Amino acid sequence: MNSAVLKRNIKKRISMGHPWIYDNEIERCETPIDGSLVDVFTFSGQFVGRGYYNSNSIIRIRLLTRKNVSIDREFFKEKFSKAYRSRESLLRNSNAVRIVFGEADGLPGLIVDKFSDYLVVQFNTLGINTFRDEIVESLVKLFNPTGIFEKSEGLALSKEGLERKEEWIHGKGPELIPFVLNGIKFLADTKGQKTGFFLDQRENALRLSSMSGGGRVIDLFSYTGNFALHCLAGGARAATLVDVSQRALDVASENASLNGWKDRCTFITANAFDFLRESDQSSFDIIVIDPPAMAKSSSSKANALRGYKELNLRAIKSLRSGRLLATSSCTQILSEEEWQRSINDAFQDSKKLGIVSFRGGQPSDHPEVSSIYETKYLKFLIYRVFGINEF
CATH class of the missing domain: 3.30.750.80 (RNA methyltransferase domain (HRMD) like)
Structure with a gap:
């Protein structure tokens, strides 16, 4: 078994359970084959864990275990x-x-x-x-x-x-793999994004469903219709799904048909930013904003925050008093505080107030680990929107 020795002042991040060891944290290392296992030790010789090595990554070693056990x-x-x-x-x-x-x-x-x-x-x-x-x-x-x-x-x-x-x-x-989520029939698209469906919004969509009775919903960045169909299951009278991918909307249409709700759905192929700029959403009771990650590195944070502000500002301006804004971010490098500040700025610019009705995050099948901050990424808020004079 190849071995690696960490520098003398081991970072607390590693000792407290974070599995990543960067190249600049290693004092010396044998030359293992990329992808092979390596035993990691402190500078004083204490066993830290066993993981796999890749010389082409700045994360040189990723630990699989803190115990001296076989990886089999x-x-x-x-x-x-x-x-x-x-x-x-x-x-x-x-x-x-x-x-x-x-x-x-x-x-x-x-x-x-x-x-x-x-x-x-x-x-x-x-x-x-x-x-x-x-x-x-x-x-x-x-x-x-x-x-x-x-x-x-x-x-x-x-x-x-x-x-x-x-x-x-x-x-x-x-x-298209059929499955059931919260009692609703869906299809996971093996030709679609990620694993075919975003299970991380399961609890947030269910909560919004409980608040959707009788409303007209617009689901922006809808993908295959998770939020829209949850709202229909909760009693919404109609849903409009907007996504740039025609294939995603085709699958969403299949999902709606499986549940007998296609006649209550409208499907629009469009860029959500353009759609918000060019159309009127004042007839909707609920606006859902669930964009893909807007930044992968800290250098892109400012642009991401501007994007979130623009999306939410246009939605807030459109919503009539007492209606709902359900908004989300899966951009991991943005903290919840940074993201929510961009939404608060949007409320301020629109001269409206938002009362938080629900604050959500990741379900237990996407767990957050206290010492691995990268595992926390999903932010979700439901606001009830009012004019300042109505508060």
């Missing part, structure tokens, strides 16, 4: 079992759940989502990809899925020395 099929099986047990409560009225959320489950680089009898996996790092056979075999043994679809994609893959893959790696399944 049994190791992954135990990890998966522990993660699944902590999420079973989410399956009372659903058959979809994120089984593995990377670092938050002690498995950096790995994502596993369960949609009914199918699994969708992402191998996002070279090191975790090295164990793909052990991982797939462990998943098959534990969950006996009808099929496992690999959907490894994104800019990070090339940096890790990996190629994009979209294919069935165990069994077979449909291009």
Whole structure:
């Protein structure tokens, strides 16, 4: 086993459970093959953990365990079992759940989502990809899925020395995988974004559903209609879905049909920013804003904050008194305080007030870990909007 020794003054971040070890935190290291396992020690020789190595990444080592144990099929099986047990409560009225959320489950680089009898996996790092056979075999043994679809994609893959893959790696399944979330029928699109559906909004969408009775809803950045369909399930009389992707809206239309709600839906292919600038939303009772991440690095934070302010400002100006704004951010590098400040600025510029009716975040299948701040990313607020003189 190759080994690496940390510098004398080990950062508290590492000792408190963060799995990433950067190149400038290593005093000396043998020259392991990229993707292979490395034992990590403090400067004084104490065992820190075991992880995988990649010389092409500034995150030189990602720890898989703090114990001196073998990284094998049994190791992954135990990890998966522990993660699944902590999420079973989410399956009372659903058959979809994120089984593995990377670092938050002690498995950096790995994502596993369960949609009914199918699994969708992402191998996002070279090191975790090295164990793909052990991982797939462990998943098959534990969950006996009808099929496992690999959907490894994104800019990070090339940096890790990996190629994009979209294919069935165990069994077979449909291009659109049917599943149930909060009692609503959906399809996970294996040709769509990420793993095919954004399960992280499951609780936020359910809460908005409970506030939607009788309202007209517009779902901006709708993707395949999670928020819109939850609102219809909650009694909304009509929903308009706006997304730049025609394929996403086609799948959303299929989702609406599965639930018998297509005649209550309108689908508009458009850029949400342009749509807000060029159309009138004053007839809607609920405006949902759920954009993709707007920044990946700190150098882009200012632009992201301007984008959030513009989106929310235009929505706030359109909403009549007492109506709802449901707004979200999945931009990890923005703190909740920074993001909410941009919305408060939008309220101020519109000369309106927002009363927070609900503050949401990530469900338990996307857990936040206290010492791994990167695991916290999702922010969600529901405001009831009023004019200043009506408060």
